[in-house]
Amino acid sequence: MKGNIIIKNANELVTCSGFKAKQGKEMSDLKIINDGAVVIENGIIKAVGKTKEILKQYNEKDYKVIDAANKAVLPGFVDSHTHFVFGGYRAEEFSWRLRGDSYMEIMKRGGGIVSTVKATREASFEELFKSGLKRLDSMLFFGVTTVEGKSGYGLDCETELKQLEVMDKLDNTHPIDIAKTFLGPHAVPKDYKGREDEFIDFMIDEVLPVVAERKLAEFCDIFCEKNVFSVEQSRRYLKKAKEYGFKLKIHADEIVQLGGAELSAELGAVSADHLLQASDEGIRQMAEKGVVATLLPGTAFSLKEPYARARYMIDQNLAVALATDMNPGSCHTESIPLIFALATLYMNMTIEEAITALTINGAAAIDRADSIGSIDVGKKGDIIILEFPSYKYIPYHIGVSTVEKVIKDGVLVFNKEEGAALCYKI
Ligand SMILES: N=CN[C@@H](CCC(=O)O)C(=O)O
Numbered sequence: 001m002k003g004n005i006i007i008k009n010a011n012e013l014v015t016c017s018g019f020k021a022k023q024g025k026e027m028s029d030l031k032i033i034n035d036g037a038v039v040i041e042n043g044i045i046k047a048v049g050k051t052k053e054i055l056k057q058y059n060e061k062d063y064k065v066i067d068a069a070n071k072a073v074l075p076g077f078v079d080s081h082t083h084f085v086f087g088g089y090r091a092e093e094f095s096w097r098l099r100g101d102s103y104m105e106i107m108k109r110g111g112g113i114v115s116t117v118k119a120t121r122e123a124s125f126e127e128l129f130k131s132g133l134k135r136l137d138s139m140l141f142f143g144v145t146t147v148e149g150k151s152g153y154g155l156d157c158e159t160e161l162k163q164l165e166v167m168d169k170l171d172n173t174h175p176i177d178i179a180k181t182f183l184g185p186h187a188v189p190k191d192y193k194g195r196e197d198e199f200i201d202f203m204i205d206e207v208l209p210v211v212a213e214r215k216l217a218e219f220c221d222i223f224c225e226k227n228v229f230s231v232e233q234s235r236r237y238l239k240k241a242k243e244y245g246f247k248l249k250i251h252a253d254e255i256v257q258l259g260g261a262e263l264s265a266e267l268g269a270v271s272a273d274h275l276l277q278a279s280d281e282g283i284r285q286m287a288e289k290g291v292v293a294t295l296l297p298g299t300a301f302s303l304k305e306p307y308a309r310a311r312y313m314i315d316q317n318l319a320v321a322l323a324t325d326m327n328p329g330s331c332h333t334e335s336i337p338l339i340f341a342l343a344t345l346y347m348n349m350t351i352e353e354a355i356t357a358l359t360i361n362g363a364a365a366i367d368r369a370d371s372i373g374s375i376d377v378g379k380k381g382d383i384i385i386l387e388f389p390s391y392k393y394i395p396y397h398i399g400v401s402t403v404e405k406v407i408k409d410g411v412l413v414f415n416k417e418e419g420a421a422l423c424y425k426i
């Protein structure tokens with residue numbers, strides 16, 4: 001459904017205006033209109049400006065009107081890196097990590113991602129759909145209007161396709177838009193241990209062509225990491241994916257500095273993600289090639305790893321996006337307020353940079369900066385209204401969502417004023 005709405009009298013209309021990724025210093029400019037208004041027609045933003053000017057041109061009687069007096073209005077958040085469709089949970093693994101076991105040790109002994117693979121293979125389509133729906137509702141509560149979702153808990157053709165098909169149905173059912181990523185080489189399945197090259201061959205020969213033919217994903221991704229897939233294996237797989245017309249993403253330099261950042265620049269990836277250990281040279285090359293750095297502070301926090309060098313990256317003119325990495329293992333959260341807290345308090349990002357990273361740069365990280373991520377004429381009417389007069393309340397109210405209303409495609413889909421109610425219907 002697409003709606004017609006006027007939002008008026010916004011104390012701060014934080015437009016984040018722009019149609020491409022913001023690099024370096026550009027990330028600080030939120031392009032705020034005080035006493036602002038937005039007109040949305042048929043789900044698309046029609047006009048943006050001062051309330052007085054807008055109301056001279058548009059008749060309130062023709063629209064649903066929302067008065068945002070004393071409130072801040074922003075673009076909906078774009079969570080550009082998640083693994084939200086999965087079977088089972090790994091609460092036990094969390095307690096092992098508290099006891100001192102590392103994420104990679106757990107993975108090595110057959111836990112971690114591979115244990116979610118078992119549960120996801122066993123889960124029915126319906127079970128994955130239902131749990132996915134619940135997680136999307138939770139994201140909506142935090143003000144997310146577009147999310148990227150990855151496969152990667154199948155490691156076989158059937159389950160990888162099942163995950164992507166579940167996301168397809170969710171995209172057609174739930175108000176949140178989903179950008180789908182095929183992450184077939186997410187871990188080495190037990191029966192391929194020591195035969196990683198053969199597993200890459202299997203993905204290239206047996207799975208990639210099916211995903212491409214059935215148009216089930218827009219992006220391809222790989223976990224390029226020591227003891228998972230090497231730079232050479234990642235290059236081989238991503239190059240093939242590119243030939244099939246996929247856009248590229250890469251889990252790069254998360255635990256060990258392997259050269260994933262450099263590879264993302266070499267292949268012209270849309271984004272490289274994690275980057276906790278990215279080298280200076282890798283960062284330089286990414287900035288030069290316009291690869292978005294998608295940083296996942298929730299994961300560093302949850303794994304007790306050092307945070308990615310956001311400040312250095314922005315100072316080197318990179319475009320930085322922030323995302324939750326929502327998954328059952330390394331970072332089990334869909335909390336946008338947590339990401340704001342970590343980015344501002346521990347990664348030395350300013351509040352303005354963090355907002356850019358979760359709006360227009362999040363959109364750029366999924367190659368959608370031309371249609372979402374800012375309040376600009378011609379873009380989707382995906383907007384959030386805060387309970388407070390300024391965007392500065394977002395990280396200040398630590399770990400708590402300040403989002404009062406969510407408007408998706410011009411339709412009010414969540415309203416906290418009505419008792420934290422979801423107001424969309426499936
Ligand atoms: N690092 C690799 N993949 C995911 C973790 C998935 C999991 O632990 O289940 C990540 O981005 O953090």
Ligand SMILES: [Zn+2]
Pocket residue numbers: 081082083251325
């Ligand atoms: Zn991930």
